[in-house]
Amino acid sequence: MLWMALFLPNLxxxxxxxxTNLPCAVVNRRRGRRIVLACNTSAHAAGIETGIDAVTALAREPTLRLIERSPSREARALAGLANWALQFSAEVCLDASRWLLWMEVGGSTRYFGSLPALTGRIEESIAALGxxxxxxxxxxxxxxxILAREARSGIALDRPALLERLGPGELGLLALDPEVVAALRATGLRTIAEALALPAAALARRFGPEVPLYLRQLTGELPDPRPRHRAPDRYRRDHDCTCPIATVEGLLFPLRRLLQELEGFLRGRDLALQHLTVTLQHRGAARTMLHVRTSSPQREAVRLFALLRERLERTVLPEAVTGIRLAADELLAPAIRQGDFFDQDARPNEDWTVLLDRLRARLGETAVRRLGLADDHRPERAWVLDGTTADPPFSDDYPDRPLWFLEAKPIERLPALCGKPERIEAGWWAGEDSSRDYYLARTPEGARWWLYRDVRTSRWYLQGIWS
Amino acid sequence: MPSPESASPVVTVQQLLQELPHLWRGREHGTLITVRSSFEELDRTLPGGGWPLGTLVELVPHCDGIGELSLALPALKTITRAGRQIALVRPPYVPYAPAFRRADLPLGRLVWVAAANDHEGLWAAEQLLRGGAGAVLLWSTDADDRHLRRLQLAAESSQALAFIYRPLPSLRHASPAGLRMELEPRDGLLRLKVLKVRGGHPCEFLLSLPPGGNRQ
Structure with missing residues (x-):
């Protein structure tokens, strides 16, 4: 096993x-004081550092925005990121309290070419997520x-290399209770190598069994069986907006990231979706639901984003958005396998599908229609919307029918009838017994109509126009 | 004589043609791409021997139900045979699947775009033309000159059959369409009046369409 750890110091x-670009910092309450835990670059430029208290920070930068820390939201963001990580590795672990995410990269190296190629891809992709x-x-x-937290990208490919890297490290790097570290220091220990040299039994007696267990798992002497992050069967991602977002443009930024996460998740499981629901929460108004439907299974963030954007541009937000939820209940096999490579022949159809999705996104879900045939003698039942079945073979004895169809409309003045009627009787088995005589008729203006006379009531109806 | 490297304001016609693909060429009909309408008189009359692709074709019928769509069916069939897609944008009625099947059009290559208003119909038609449709048939009541020019440009950027059906009053205004026709029923036949045709001359003649309608 070879693990790549990602440490997110600004989670x-x-x-x-x-x-916002304005200076802001996340503060944590500790013993009645509010301590800066993380800050953005503009706050940093104003002299704000992690570890100083809120009062000092505000003295240095009076416009500083303070955000209360929320461990539950950090955990949610990290779980979203774990879904994203599944595209690189089937084995993903996380520790939200320590802002850490791991992926097993030994197995994926060959697929991505080389270890540097893989880690490079991962680093680029996570930076793109912000x-x-x-x-x-x-x-x-x-x-x-530990190598990740050293803030240098350290690579140790095997145990001897790891021990060599860790050995001279300071005791504070160990993920141990600060009191344990202080006690070890008090005994005169300085480096990790010295701590590792202590007998396990003595450490267990003094600090409890967790300490030697941790150290032996650190070096690989003992296995570290940790629960793996399991991808959900359906996709749910909740995102809270610290500052409510009042404009559609403002929503695009978080949505892009959420869709990139979704893409990573779908790639990792080799899945795709055809229906994505985006729910926007408001404080005082009913939530806004946006549906993105695609005609073939998709997973590319860019495409989903383009469709969502069309939707959003035609949406009026009743109020600022306080939260976003992405949901996909049905995950499907992707239409195109092997990433984004498809042969030239398939390309025009794919573009066409994408185009129709765009039309749907702007004109409405039901505006783009496909016609199909149904096996029924009644003219109004002989066709269906969104027929996906294959056409029956073309046959010459298919009855002549008008190109335009109308809901049967009673007519008062009967135009001139031409030729013999066609009797259509059907529906008796479904309790909708009907018997009609269909005629071609010609109006004084020269238009050709398709009429029928209901044999029982002798009433006339217009049902089609020969165009 | 200026050297070729110096920034000369002189632009050759070839350069212009390359940079501005919508520039009209005087002898353009010489390289016109057409699809046969399968109506003999019509194919004989139209430059290039059929419906021109890549230009807007404006059809103005006197009323619905005189064969205005049947006129396009053989060409549409040819286009679907070439593996291309057909879009009916904002037709005035429900396109009846059994009739299209009878005309031997594969329904899988037919899309019905039921835009809510004229404006969206025009938008959709433009997208479809630019997006690689094989044929786009649009019904529009409100298209003005600006819309028609946009559509004409979209058609020129495509290799598609681009039909626009407009109501009779629109004949009072000039049109940027490459081909413009008035359709009028006359004694059970269809009178076709070619009002404007790029690379040809206005003319008129009678067409007989099959009695029921759509068999080709």
Whole structure:
């Protein structure tokens, strides 16, 4: 096993795509004081640093926006990111309290060419999502975590290399209770190598069994069986907006990231979707629901985004948006396998499908229609909307029918009839017994109509126009 | 004589033609791409021997139900045979699937775009032309000169059959369409009046359509 750990030092802030460029910082309450946990670049430029308290921070930058930390939202953002990570690896673990995400990369290396190619792709992709991430690669989860937290991308391909990298490291890098670290320091220990040299039994007696277990899992001496992140069967992603978003343009930014996450999730499971529901929450108004439907299974964020954008441009927000939910209940096999490569022959049809999806997004779901045939003698039942079945073979004895069809409309003045009637009787088995005589008629203006006389009531109806 | 490298304001006709694909060429009908209408008189009359592709064809029928759509069916069949898609945009009635099947059009290549208003219909037709449709048939009551020019440009950027059906009063205004025809029923026949045709001359003649309608 080879794990790549991603440490997200700004997760408390970046859990949602940059709400603003103005200086802002996330603060954490600790013993009655509010301490800066993370801040954006403009706050940093104003002299704000992690660890200072809110009062000092506000003194340095009076316009600083303070955001309360929300561990539950951090956990949700990290779970979303774990779904995204499934495109790179089938084995993903996370630890929301430590802002860490791991992927097993040993198995995926061959698929992506080489380890640097894979880690490069991952780093590029996470940066595109708007997260700051430090990475580390090591044969153990905790080893990779330490290499990532060192804020240098460290790579240790095997246990000896890992021990060599970790050995001189400072004790504070270990993911141990600060009190345990302080106690170890008090005994005169300085480096990780020294801590690793202590007998396990003695450590267990002094600090409890977790400490030697952690150290032995860190070095790979003991296995680290950790629950893997499991992709849900349906997709749900809730996103809270710290600052309510009042404009459609403002929504595009978070939506793009959410769709990129969704794409990663779908790629990881080799799935796609045809229906995505985007729910926008408002504080004082009923939520706004947007449906994106595609005619073939899709998973590309760019395409879904374009469709959603069409939808949004025709949506009036009743009020600012406080939360966004993406939901897809039905996940399907993708229409096109092998990523985005498809042969030239398939391309025009694919473009056509994309075009029709765009029309649907703008004109409405039911505006773009496909016609189909139904096996019924009654003219009004002989066709269906959105027929997807194959056409019956063309046959010459197919009855002549008008190109335009109308809901049967009673007519008062009968135009001149031409030729013999066609008797159509049907529906008796369905309790809709009907018997009609169909005629071709010619109006004084020269138009040709398709009329029928209901044999029982002798009433005349217009049902078609020969165009 | 200026060297070829110097920034010369002189632009060759070839350059212009390359940069502005919508520029009309005097001898354009010489390289006209057409699809046979399968009506002999019509094919004989139209430059290039059929319906022109890549230009707007404006049809103005006196009323519905005189064969205005049957006129296009053989060409539509040819286009679907070539594997291309056909769109009916904002038709005045429900396109009746059994009739299209009888005309031997594969329904899988036919799309009905039921736009809510004229404006959206025009928008959809333009998208479809630019998006690679094989034929776009649009019914529009409100299209003005600006819309028609947009459609004409979209048609020129395509290799599609682009039909627009408009009501009779629109004949009072000039049209940028490459081909414009008035359709009038006359004693059970269809009188076709070619009002404007790029690369040809106005003329008129009678067509006989099959009695019921649509068999070709």
């Amino acid at each position: 408390p802030l970046e859990r949602e795509p940059a709400p 997260f700051t991430a430090h990475s580390g690669v090591a044969p153990t989860l905790e080893g990779a975590a």
